[in-house]
């Protein structure tokens with residue numbers, strides 16, 4: 001049996017700690033050796049919970065001292081470029097949480113640096129591709145069993161968002177997932193993005209105008225709409241309906257315990273993305289670890305992250321030019337990412 005892959009996690013926030021538990025308890029062939037977190041409070045919480053891992057303030061220290069084969073980047077997107085470039089310099093395999101970077105200029109710098117390596121080293125954390133229902137839908141699309149895919153109706157509802165959440169984050173932190181999926185399902189590139197504003201929800205904090213209605217035009221003619229709600233209150237709900245020539249398919253419908261009581265019927269709804277996508281994250285990280293073992297990627301690559309960044313850039317511009325379709329500008333896929 002091979003030695004376990006030694007993993008360091010950058011960022012001990014909500015996502016980073018969730019991955020730390022996953023690597024420690026549920027992933028085979030991996031061991032958590034390091035956590036990098038500049039914030040002292042978060043670092044000491046992590047140190048208590050993950051006493052077998054070494055704690056570092058800076059990535060440089062971890063790369064210099066810890067036994068590392070691979071890194072999960074779970075810090076906020078604006079810090080990704082610097083971390084990615086350092087990991088590439090040290091030839092470390094990386095699972096980078098979405099977004100790869102917040103804009104295309106920085107994503108291109110990462111792609112250029114990565115292409116100096118022998119092979120792609122960065123997998124991007126579009127975990128929904130690993131959700132069993134979404135993976136089943138992808139198989140259905142690719143089988144052509146229901147004919148060609150025509151449209152996708154996507155719903156992305158969060159119960160509430162933290163105070164720091166900005167209007168742009170509705171696109172590059174949330175709709176970013178749908179940008180990846182609609183392109184993956186349709187097997188085509190996003191050509192244009194339009195944003196429309198329905199009546200504003202009184203649940204929206206002063207800094208946000210939402211919900212949003214986002215329309216994506218794919219190069220092959222598929223249309224995808226996304227309802228993005230940041231403060232839907234009742235729970236966390238992410239669904240998709242795919243319309244084919246000869247049928248439809250749905251994912252993300254409420255499931256689980258069903259309860260009938262006092263004249264009503266009830267099914268529990270998820271309350272956050274970590275529980276809703278727990279299985280997807282587990283499968284994603286296991287797939288990545290297995291792939292690292294074989295010196296390859298186990299999911300979407302940095303070019304996928306770049307093209308989604310390009311769609312996000314158009315989407316952010318569309319926020320201020322409601323009703324206009326903003327073209328997505330992107331460079332062709334280098335053969336390195338074929």
Ligand code: ISE
Pocket residue numbers: 158173174175177273
């Ligand atoms: C969050 O960062 C995620 O990635 C979740 O999957 C998404 O549903 C949520 O809207 C984002 O803020």
